[in-house]
Amino acid sequence: MLNAFQHHINQNFPFLQHHRCLLAVSGGIDSMVLVALCRQLDWTVGVAHCNFGLRGAESDEDEIFVREYCRENRIPFFVNRFNTAVFAEEKGLSIQMTARQLRYDWFETLRVREGYDYVLTAHQADDVLETFLINLTRGTGWDGLTGIPAQNGTIVRPLLPFSRSTIENYAAEYLISWREDSSNGNSYYQRNALRHEVVPVLKSMNPALLENFQKTLSYLQETKTLADWAVAHFLEQHLSQHGNEFHLAIHPLNSVPSSRALLYYWLRNYGFTAWEDIYQLPYAETGKQVLAPDFILFKNRTHLVLAARHEPRLAVYTIDRTQLHLNFPLKLTFCNVSDIQNVSSSTIFVDADLLEYPLTLRKWQEGDLFHPFGLQGTKKLSKFFKDEKFSLTDKERQWLLCSGNKIVWVIGQRADDRFKVTEQTQTILKITLSE
Template identity: 50%
Template sequence: MLQKLQNHINENFPFLNGKRLLIAVSGGIDSMVLVHLLHHLKLNISVAHCNFNLRSGESDGDETFVNSECNHYNIKLFVNHFETKEYADLHKLSIQVAARQLRYDWFNEVLEKEGFDYVLTAHHLDDSIETFLINFTRGTGLEGLTGIPQQNGKIIRPLLIFSRKEIENYAKENDIKWREDSSNASDKYLRNTLRHNVIPIFKELNPGFSDAFQQTLENLQQAHSMVDDASRIVYRKVVEDVNYQKRINLTELMVLPNYQAYLYQWLKPFGFTAWNDIYDLVAAQSGKQVFSEHYRLLKDRNELILAEKNELESEIFPVYEDKENLNVPLKITVCNKGDISLEQKGCIFVDKDTLKFPLTFRKWEEGDYFYPSGMNGKKKLSKYFKDEKYSLIDKENVRILCSENEVVWIVGKRADRRFLANETTQTIIKIELK
């Protein structure tokens, strides 16, 4: 097993040699075998242990054991204590999800603070099989059937090529000590139910189940890689990234016989789960929306527009001439006539004498109107947005700058001609987006 791991690292993770590695160690058989292996491969390792305070004296016993073994190996140990149940209750998470968040957040902190290059965990082939079956029972796309990735950023899982049986045999052959987690014996969690009651049946039916499944995972991973490649190629033809939005051209999309698969591939990273609603959105009338926790997908004419939910409150912010303007992305400076340039975007040059400070920065409202520069007469902002073919999201993101109740600027878009500097202006003010 030691030589197999050495070959695996040389072939797939040669960059680990000479790096500072932080090993996630619970005290269980998997992580203790990983420590033993990497120690004997003479890699530069330290250990991180999480005490989640979930099993009373057992958790403290695990910490004591890991500390003792690190002393034995002369390995530096980092320990953190978590109030996991309180965190789970506060954030409305399951204990497992809460522990995972706490664990990886802390690993990243140690990584950055202490100058480690990678975190290594002891996930193995059976963990990947269990993950496959969990995702399979809950409903998933192809990516959910590819098991646990060998690398995710700075997280490396070098034991995924080994089965639980191989790890157990290695531990016994090398007289490696470990701690048993009593919660692993309980079928309270789906993962344990699969481990104790389902996977043994597969192994009984096919003694070579683990090897066959590993080959299946490799095939699925290759298929998923091809899907990613195709998705990126089609994305460039169908999706346009504009002003922090993604605009999906429905004319281009709908000529694809499997357009739903592409939508799933593009939108799943943004937390969407109501896939039938999203697929129905393609044929819906303009203005219909589907939401995830942080994003929205809007049908607008011949596009689907993906954007973040608008978190900016509808407050009115004051804009001062002579002091810092908080919460407002505007800069105000006095300038000379020679500084005026019609070529500059994102700014306007106005006559100071026409303004009454403080100005106000706010969302537009129904009934707002202005006198568009370059035109005669006045126009309601709602009519301006319609003429400019603004989507619902575009309109929600618009902010206006006002002097008292009169619009000075549709910020970043169009100025009101009543306030613009001219040849008789005594003091010119430049207002620009930061």
């Protein structure tokens, strides 16, 4: 497995070998094998362990096991103890969803604070199959059928091509110890029921199940890529922005083979749930509308119009640390880079460690001050607008990206000097405005 893992890294994630990686380690066999593989390749790693406190003493024993392993092997160890059940009740989420949110939020905070470049998790091929089957039974679209992504921003899953049996054989060969989660044997949970009762039957019917499934997954991913390209191409041609509204032409929409799918992929991230009403909207009378918590979609003669439900001057949008894209009311992308290139009015580079999350996107307010990039001291935003000969409409349309009560960027105009990249900067964040 070691040679196969090295080949996989060389082919797909060569950058990992030259960066600091934070490993998410539960103490189970998958994560302990991931640690062992990284150590054999002599990577610079640290270990992050989540104690969700859901199994009493067993959870604490898992923590002790991982801690002792890291101490013996001189690996930096980080732990967070969560009151998961209380948090789940407060947020109205399932325990599983709560644990997922808690761990990924903490991983990102820890990665930035401790100077790691990537977070590695130990998801493997059987996990992907189980997730596929779970989503299939619940009813899903492309996203639920195309598997767990191998990389999502700074999250990387390098064990996805390897089966559970391959990992078990490696652990046996190298005498790797691990902790067995007692809840894994409880078929009350859907994933465990699939793992113990359904997948073994499928494998007995076809011993090459995982290999064939990965081929199918590859075909689905390629088809999804094509579908995503087609949707993006259509929207680029027929979706236009007018101030704070987006207008989609109805006639070309009705000419595509599956307008329902196109509407879904355009609007899926805006909080809408009344999909049948949306699908009928192109054929409804002018003025017909569908509401989401923060947005409204309505028909205006020859177009569908998407707009925020709140008065634009008062609208405030938040951007989490892990968010790589913002699609409304502006299109912003965020990514870490190693150096500064191609600075323009639509692209800025800032010191990521100086930012306070969540970032906010809002309109300007009377009394706003900022430190124009390259200049000494503060300047009133109203004076900046006057100097730049902004019209009243220009001022009303101007958006600000803010960190706490500080302006990071008068978007499309001028960055704030307080967040500039210096020789002391460790993490450079590139922020881009797209049309």
